Amino acid sequence: MKLQIGKFMSMLRGLLIVLKYAFKRPVTLRYPEKKRDLPERSKGRHHLTKWADGLERCVGCELCAIVCPSQAIYVKPAENTPDNQVSKGERYAADYQVNMLRCIFCGYCEEACPTGAVVLGNDYELAGYDRQSLIYTKGMLTEEKPGESGFDPNREI
Amino acid sequence: MSTETKNKQSENIKQEMINLTIDGQVVSTPKGSTVYQAAQQLGIDIPIFCYQDRMPALGACRMCLVEVEKMPKLAASCSQGAMEGMVVHTKSKKAEDGRKSIIEFLLINHPLDCPICDKGGECPLQDNTLDYGSGISRFVEDKRKLEKKTALGPLLIVDQERCIACARCTRFGEIVAGDDALKLKDRGFRTEIGTPNDQPVESKFIGNTIQMCPVGALTSQVYRFRARPWDNDTVESTCTLCAVGCNMKVDTRDNEILRVRSVENRDVNDIWMCDKGFFGYEHVNDDNRIKTPLIRRNGELVPAGWEEVLELIANKFKEVKASPKVGALGGSPLTVEENYFFQKLFREVVESPNVDARVGLSQQDKDQEAIPAGTEISLGEIESLDNVLVLGSDLTETFPVIWLRLKQGMNNGAKVVVTGHHQTEVSPHSNKEIIHAPGEEFAVLDQLEKEVLPTLKGKSALFIGEQYLKSTSRRKILSTLLKWKKQNPELSLNILEGTGNDLGARFAGMHPAIGPAGSDAKQTGLSSSDMLIQASKEPWDLFYVAGANPAAKVPAPLWDQIREKTKFLVVQDLFLTKTAEEADVVLPTLSFIEKGGHVINIEGRIQEIRAAKSAPEGLLSDAEIFTLIAQRLGTTLILDKEFSEHLKVERLPFKVPTQLEEISASTQLEEIKGEQLRLSLSQKLFDHGTRVQYSPAIEQLVKEPTISIHPEEAINRLLKEGDLVVVESEQGTLKGTLKVTEAVAKATVVIPEGFPELSVAQLGMKLSNATAVIVKKG
Numbered sequence: 065m066k067l068q069i070g071k072f073m074s075m076l077r078g079l080l081i082v083l084k085y086a087f088k089r090p091v092t093l094r095y096p097e098k099k100r101d102l103p104e105r106s107k108g109r110h111h112l113t114k115w116a117d118g119l120e121r122c123v124g125c126e127l128c129a130i131v132c133p134s135q136a137i138y139v140k141p142a143e144n145t146p147d148n149q150v151s152k153g154e155r156y157a158a159d160y161q162v163n164m165l166r167c168i169f170c171g172y173c174e175e176a177c178p179t180g181a182v183v184l185g186n187d188y189e190l191a192g193y194d195r196q197s198l199i200y201t202k203g204m205l206t207e208e209k210p211g212e213s214g215f216d217p218n219r220e221i
Numbered sequence: 222m223s224t225e226t227k228n229k230q231s232e233n234i235k236q237e238m239i240n241l242t243i244d245g246q247v248v249s250t251p252k253g254s255t256v257y258q259a260a261q262q263l264g265i266d267i268p269i270f271c272y273q274d275r276m277p278a279l280g281a282c283r284m285c286l287v288e289v290e291k292m293p294k295l296a297a298s299c300s301q302g303a304m305e306g307m308v309v310h311t312k313s314k315k316a317e318d319g320r321k322s323i324i325e326f327l328l329i330n331h332p333l334d335c336p337i338c339d340k341g342g343e344c345p346l347q348d349n350t351l352d353y354g355s356g357i358s359r360f361v362e363d364k365r366k367l368e369k370k371t372a373l374g375p376l377l378i379v380d381q382e383r384c385i386a387c388a389r390c391t392r393f394g395e396i397v398a399g400d401d402a403l404k405l406k407d408r409g410f411r412t413e414i415g416t417p418n419d420q421p422v423e424s425k426f427i428g429n430t431i432q433m434c435p436v437g438a439l440t441s442q443v444y445r446f447r448a449r450p451w452d453n454d455t456v457e458s459t460c461t462l463c464a465v466g467c468n469m470k471v472d473t474r475d476n477e478i479l480r481v482r483s484v485e486n487r488d489v490n491d492i493w494m495c496d497k498g499f500f501g502y503e504h505v506n507d508d509n510r511i512k513t514p515l516i517r518r519n520g521e522l523v524p525a526g527w528e529e530v531l532e533l534i535a536n537k538f539k540e541v542k543a544s545p546k547v548g549a550l551g552g553s554p555l556t557v558e559e560n561y562f563f564q565k566l567f568r569e570v571v572e573s574p575n576v577d578a579r580v581g582l583s584q585q586d587k588d589q590e591a592i593p594a595g596t597e598i599s600l601g602e603i604e605s606l607d608n609v610l611v612l613g614s615d616l617t618e619t620f621p622v623i624w625l626r627l628k629q630g631m632n633n634g635a636k637v638v639v640t641g642h643h644q645t646e647v648s649p650h651s652n653k654e655i656i657h658a659p660g661e662e663f664a665v666l667d668q669l670e671k672e673v674l675p676t677l678k679g680k681s682a683l684f685i686g687e688q689y690l691k692s693t694s695r696r697k698i699l700s701t702l703l704k705w706k707k708q709n710p711e712l713s714l715n716i717l718e719g720t721g722n723d724l725g726a727r728f729a730g731m732h733p734a735i736g737p738a739g740s741d742a743k744q745t746g747l748s749s750s751d752m753l754i755q756a757s758k759e760p761w762d763l764f765y766v767a768g769a770n771p772a773a774k775v776p777a778p779l780w781d782q783i784r785e786k787t788k789f790l791v792v793q794d795l796f797l798t799k800t801a802e803e804a805d806v807v808l809p810t811l812s813f814i815e816k817g818g819h820v821i822n823i824e825g826r827i828q829e830i831r832a833a834k835s836a837p838e839g840l841l842s843d844a845e846i847f848t849l850i851a852q853r854l855g856t857t858l859i860l861d862k863e864f865s866e867h868l869k870v871e872r873l874p875f876k877v878p879t880q881l882e883e884i885s886a887s888t889q890l891e892e893i894k895g896e897q898l899r900l901s902l903s904q905k906l907f908d909h910g911t912r913v914q915y916s917p918a919i920e921q922l923v924k925e926p927t928i929s930i931h932p933e934e935a936i937n938r939l940l941k942e943g944d945l946v947v948v949e950s951e952q953g954t955l956k957g958t959l960k961v962t963e964a965v966a967k968a969t970v971v972i973p974e975g976f977p978e979l980s981v982a983q984l985g986m987k988l989s990n991a992t993a994v995i996v997k998k999g
Contacts, residue, residue, distance in 0.1 A: 123336060123337050124337075124446065125336030125337055125341070126449045126452070127336055129449075130342075130449070130451055140448075141446045141447070141448070142446055143445055143446045153334075153337055153369075154337060154369060154370060154446070155337040155446045178336045179336075
């Protein structure tokens, strides 16, 4: 008898919890109709940012590529010329690719970058139908207007 | 290890030794060595910047400070002589603090732009800062601001901010290359790297300074911002652009060659290389390379498939089998193996004895040639010579790294006597120089025999170069030298001649009179010039040219006749040469960077070349082409075991006969009549050869070829510098710009080879030095 009461009580307790949460705001979201606001510093897709004057921040130093633990980054540097001034100084990245399939979003690249060029944004929806589309090229990564990716173009690094 | 280094070591043992203690370990080192060298013996690492073990110590950077007991201050170990009973501490607090201060000091004005510096990742300053630096700087003021990019020449870029004034590069020019290409300007923190008179840098060895710079101050325009050291795939290979055969590393990224560096080999190039080696590879990436086989249809060369051309060639071979009018030419850029296949294909499959790798060399008759190119001593031994006679060799232009080794020999006390038809870059360093007109060789040799030969003591060497070897009296000259050798057994004979893999081609049997591995050919064939002369007179069945350009080596009218009379011409090359343009079939092939094999350098050393990048799509190596043709004729070309055994030795022996018999057919020197001058052919390191003319970097170093005469001759002929002149020989004429210079002997006209725009071949077949020519206003 005592045992059966115990069973009944625990069932009741469980039902009460359900009842309690029925009136609370749910933790889950109706994704993809609704999306969560991520913390500012969460790590998602990369952006190559620009200075406020429109010059690219990336100088093609490849420190991101060498620090990357999953070898997801490929950089090919080249020299700026007076007719083709891409970044400040002498060197810029002629090619910059991130393999999103390999990236583990550790953020080391952002950490290593001496000019604050590569930053990890909050965009986490990175799916695709083929592998090729998940190798993000320089054109896809570079912001078109300074500050477009949500990072202050006037920041130091 | 070579015998030379062994000898040196045994010498050291005999030397007086001194004992000292470094970090508690006792070491015994030869008297005269430095604390740094003693520490090296123990494997103790002391950081350095300005010290370079191929040059005397300078003690400028103070990076190598160590504490020596009983000495009041820290001592620079690179220049501090080791002394008996010395007690040295390299890791004491005082020494470490001293080095920390030096690094902090060096970094006061060194910009922290490592991320955009080409040296970043392989920079001794980075490494030493990490290992020995303090990690923080107390310097908060502004660093000095200087020009970031200054071009000191077409290939050399200096970043003045990064320079730490170690003087390695300037001292390389003073001590090793002898060209004083770079100089330090100003003093203290204003010190800058510059060139004398602020002119573009004049050097054939500037690549070495880029390699030696311990910071990113000197960088090359070619490699600038191309990659990081960790991006590169490195393959060790051998340079084949001249016959020295420097060991090199080829760095590639994404199957593209980015740079070439030298590799240490004490026996060949030490740690040096010339700029042709450093930058001459660029032709490999050039867009002008032939990409598919070409076949002549309706008078035009059109692309064709491999199957078709190989079938066509095989059928032609069947037709002309055993015909005496079939010839194979070329082979210098090919490997030993490829040359072996080439001659085998012709000797055994086509049954033609006419094979010759020497296209354009003047002395092709075996008797006239007397002794082929080669050196008795190894290149490493040059540094320990006591006396050197350089006879008619323009070392810096033909064997540049041999000059660097000889200069080191001079630094070690060697006396050098130079003779030739014109002054060279070696002249200012020589102890005695005789400049004479071509044809006066015997008078000069007589003079040397009287004045110099008796004074030769210790290890001596004769270097005889192309000015003397391209003479009709080559045999007689060599026989004189052999006589000298008999008088002085310590005198070695070294014949410096040829380019690329000339020795390898000869060893493989691409020679009308010599079979593989120096055996006698079963049937003696015609030499290349005899073949070409015959083909100009009567119909010729077939020429197969691989890696040669005979059209540029014979006078144009003669070539037209040859081409007209040749029924079928096959050319195998990287680029559409003049010969290829007129061929019936053109086969594209691989460069020395894309294939493997063996090459033989001037001292007979057998070295390997390795493929640093994969072959361009649709191209076959020379060896593959020969094998495929042979297959179609029912033969399999294989490298005989016996022959490949020969390739396992380190160096081929260079046999010098004890004497040469006089041959009656020795040609008399033609008389000079009236206005005539004597011709001297010169060579240039940076020329417009088949390959290097497609190397943009080398192209920038090429100087316009000129016809040079002595001022007196110019006055006699009312000519002045810059005039357009015509040179006339019995067989042809040549137009060019005149240069008037006292560097040239009187009664001499010097014309460089290797320039299509000033094709000296127009003056005649079998051209030799001392040919009488007329120079007049054009």
